[in-house]
Amino acid sequence: MMEHLHRMGLRAEHLYIAGGVSIGLSFLSWMLSKQMENAGIDRADRWGIFIGEWAPTFIALGNGLRTYEK
Known part of the structure; x- marks a missing residue:
């Protein structure tokens, strides 16, 4: 699988960035859901x-x- 991802052009740095963006989007979606929906904090948490x-x-x-790139 790693070989296939590498051949597709993905590098470890790309996936680390995606992880960081995911954390940021998680916080953003929580804030937006909490403020814009009347469903309560439970839905925002989900x-x-x-x-x-x-x-x-x-x-x-x-x-x-x-590891594969080394």
Whole structure:
């Protein structure tokens, strides 16, 4: 899988950036949902958690690619 991602042009840095963006989007979606929806804090928390769960995946894939690139 790492070889395929590498051949597609993805590098470890790209996935680390995606992880950081995911964390930022998680916070942003939580804030926006909390302010713009009348569904309460529970829904805002769910949005933040849902998007925030992507960050570890991106970072783990970045670690795998970093190892492959060496």
